Amino acid sequence: MTLTAPATAPPAAPPAPPRRRVRPLRVLLHVFLGLVALGWLLPLALSVYASLRPYDETARLGYFSLPEQLTFGYYEQAWTQAELPRYYLNTLIIVIPGVLVTLLLASFTAFAIARLRIPGRRTLLIVFAAGNLLPPQVLITPLYTLYTMVPLPAWLSDSQSLYDSYVGLILVHVAFQFGFCVFVMANFMRTIPEEINEAALVDGAGVWKRYWRLTLPLCRPVLAALGTLQFTWMYNDFLWALVLMSSGDKLPVTSALNNLRGQFFTDYNLLAAGSLLVALPTLIVFQLLHKQFVAGLTLGSTKG
Numbered sequence: 001m002t003l004t005a006p007a008t009a010p011p012a013a014p015p016a017p018p019r020r021r022v023r024p025l026r027v028l029l030h031v032f033l034g035l036v037a038l039g040w041l042l043p044l045a046l047s048v049y050a051s052l053r054p055y056d057e058t059a060r061l062g063y064f065s066l067p068e069q070l071t072f073g074y075y076e077q078a079w080t081q082a083e084l085p086r087y088y089l090n091t092l093i094i095v096i097p098g099v100l101v102t103l104l105l106a107s108f109t110a111f112a113i114a115r116l117r118i119p120g121r122r123t124l125l126i127v128f129a130a131g132n133l134l135p136p137q138v139l140i141t142p143l144y145t146l147y148t149m150v151p152l153p154a155w156l157s158d159s160q161s162l163y164d165s166y167v168g169l170i171l172v173h174v175a176f177q178f179g180f181c182v183f184v185m186a187n188f189m190r191t192i193p194e195e196i197n198e199a200a201l202v203d204g205a206g207v208w209k210r211y212w213r214l215t216l217p218l219c220r221p222v223l224a225a226l227g228t229l230q231f232t233w234m235y236n237d238f239l240w241a242l243v244l245m246s247s248g249d250k251l252p253v254t255s256a257l258n259n260l261r262g263q264f265f266t267d268y269n270l271l272a273a274g275s276l277l278v279a280l281p282t283l284i285v286f287q288l289l290h291k292q293f294v295a296g297l298t299l300g301s302t303k304g
Contacts, residue, residue: 051075051273058269078274082260087253088281093166094241094252095234098173102230103223105174106181111211113182114189115197125186131179140243143172147244164246172244173234181226188222189215224292232282253278 050063052070061068078084109128113121147163157165192215200210216223238254245251260267260274286293 047272050269055267055269074270074273078277082256082274087256091252094169098170098234099230102174102177102181106178106185109182110185110189111215113186128179128182168244172240177230192218221292224289228289228293231285235282
């Protein structure tokens with residue numbers, strides 16, 4: 001007599017995951033965001049399309065028409081006619097020191113507000129935040145007068161004043177971006193656990209070591225985010241360079257587009273190609289730092 005094992009039932013199939021109910025508000029939100037993204041991308045796509053077509057073709061057929069010929073000739077013409085390499089260098093001379101000095105001074109101040117028990121630190125932070133609400137246009141006349149009166153040595157400025165000098169343009173960028181950076185960095189530093197600072201204090205770390213060796217390395221995401229924003233804002237500036245500089249060979253790259261305008265006629269397809277070449281460095285910087293940029297914006301959004 002042989003014993004047989006009882007038959008086992010096949011394993012039951014896993015239950016199907018419940019279908020998520022489509023919410024009308026979520027659908028409307030996605031449609032709205034898609035339309036906003038399309039509204040931002042459409043002018044850029046139209047500029048790229050126009051820069052690849054001859055002007056006589058668009059003048060004859062219109063910008064919203066199928067192309068008969070596509071060429072990169074306008075990009076080469078814009079590169080040489082607008083003298084972009086020289087203006088790129090002028091912009092880097094202004095933007096790189098401006099970004100570094102702004103972040104360095106803002107991190108000093110934010111550390112003092114967030115980590116040191118100084119009197120009136122909350123009021124000071126409110127003052128920095130309120131400074132961002134002041135329109136820079138109302139200060140054009142006082143700043144212009146002040147810049148012509150402040151002397152500088154000849155090796156810093158050919159005009160021997162802050163006016164028409166790289167130093168003056170760097171200072172105005174630092175002054176106007178300083179408050180925003182302090183406000184963001186101080187709120188970010190408050191999210192760092194206080195126990196880290198107290199442990200370093202018990203170990204005998206001074207203020208400088210707590211700032212440079214402990215706090216600043218933890219602020220890399222917000223530094224990357226602010227660095228990206230500051231580079232973009234300073235790079236795209238046209239107002240202050242126009243007001244506070246007069247030498248054409250010192251102007252930043254945003255003013256190079258004026259070299260593509262004729263006295264009686266403007267080739268807007270050529271101008272579109274030049275605009276895209278001018279905007280290219282900001283796109284490269286954002287692409288290189290976009291992960292740190294997003295992390296810096298979201299990591300300090302909550303405390304604890």
